[in-house]
Amino acid sequence: MKIIKNLLVVVASLFILTACGGTKTTPSESSVSESSVKTNKKVAAEKRIFIDSVGREVEVPKNITKIAPSGPLAQIVLYTSSPDLLVGLATPFSKEAQAYIDKKYQELPEFGQFYGKKASLNMEALSVAAPDVIIDIGEPKKTVKEDMDKLQSQIDIPTIFIEANLENLPETYKKLGELLGNTKETEKLGAYCKKVLDQAEENKSKLSESKKKTIYYASGNVGLNTNAEGSFHAQVIDAIGVKNAVTGVDITSQGGGTVVSMEQLIQWQPDYILADSEKVYQIIQTDASWKELTAVKEKHVYKVPTAPYNFMGFPPSVNRIIGIQWLGNLVYPEQYELTIDETVKEFYDLFYHVQPSEKQIAEILANAK
Structure with a gap:
């Protein structure tokens, strides 16, 4: 009887330990979980929300180092402000332009135009270059929000629209500086545009x-x-x-x-x-x-x-x-x-x-x- 009582005590003890410890993680599992949380927090910290010219909230990298233009208008503006961030071109530089463009930029891969009637996107070249963001610059069409959302969904790369017409070019450069973190350069370009536009308006008024x-x-x-x-x-x-x-x-x-x-x-x-x-x-x-x-x-x-x-x-x-x-x-x-x-x-x-x-x-x- 004494032996049987001892056995029952052991079995009961094992049952209690199992019941209480069934969901307990091992030290290694706990470390993995903590590591994942830290990684997720780090990834979140490296992202930020940018509001583009048509009010779209787009998650972009905190530090943008690679950009691609959606078309020829965007290409010109991006080349003027941040040529070293370009990882590709929408259209090749014309023969006439080549004498004024550094050869290293002429040799960038061609992505084609991303959307619209002349769309010619080269997805293979785009995938290899892996830009952080696609930037579209120009006058907003009625469907620009839908176009940007659709493009972003298709290529799985943050897609930004920045408005640009002749009168608001200073604002275009300001917005671009906010996106790229390159305010020193964009402020110079925006100030130059403002000076020229103000002078033209003053002369016109006379x-x-x-x-x-x-x-x-x-x-x-x-x-x-x-x-x-x-x-x-x-x-x-x-x-x-x-x-x-x-x-x-x-x-x-x-x-x-x-x-x-x-x-x-x-x-x-x-x-x-x-x-x-x-x-x-x-x-x-x-x-x-x-x-x-x-x-x-x-x-x-x-x-x-x-x-x-x-x-x-x-x-x-x-x-x-x-x-x-x-x-x-x-x-x-x-x-x-x-x-x-x-x-x-x-x-x-x-x-x-x-x-x-x-x-x-x-x-x-x-x-x-």
Whole structure:
């Protein structure tokens, strides 16, 4: 009986120990759990919420070191502010632009355009480069929130939209600085844009209606395509206080421009004609049909500088800031009082990170002054 009682005590003790200790973790399990909590806290600390220009709250890395542009407009702005963070391009630099762009940036992989009608995204190249964020910059479309959310869901990379039009470029750079933590550089670029825009607005306010000149912007194969008043691509003309010769016409085809006739041009008789290429410039100078225009007779025909980007805004990005100074000084020199060669040199140094030679400046401004 004594043996049986002892056995029962042992069994009862084992049962109690098992019941009480069934959920107890081993020392090694406890260490793993604590380690996981610490790791999760560290990961959370390395992230932050950024509110983009359309109010989207996007979780991004605390320190962004790799960025990718969604398209050509974003590419220009990002190249001006943070070229060393770029891990790829939306579009390759044109042959004309290559002389002003460091070769290491020209050799970056091409991702293509991320969304829209011209979408050409190369997912393989994007995966290899593994950018921290995708940045879209431009005017907000009605569906921009949905577009950004959809793109972010598809590629599983934080996708940010930053608004940019000609008037709010200082704010664009401020927002970009907040995102990238590069406020010193973006503040310089934003301040430069503000100075130019403020000067243009001041000069514009001093012009009486009678003193305002008219301009025709000639593009297309023979110079009869143009960007009418109100077009996104004609904002430089509006900014300096000249009148766009083409008003009250359809501007739905903003990129390719509105088609006009020579008869209309003769009726409008613009004070100045701007040619968007050397080909168009030579046509205007030599074709007999253009000689009926007063601007041609008075030698007020100029070629728009296009290297590395068109001064009038193709694509319509920060390149329009130097366009305002060039065109403003061309039409109203007594108000702008710029030495345009020096202005171009300063702009290229600050925004394109290159110091053009005197020969290059002469090439940039050929037939443009």
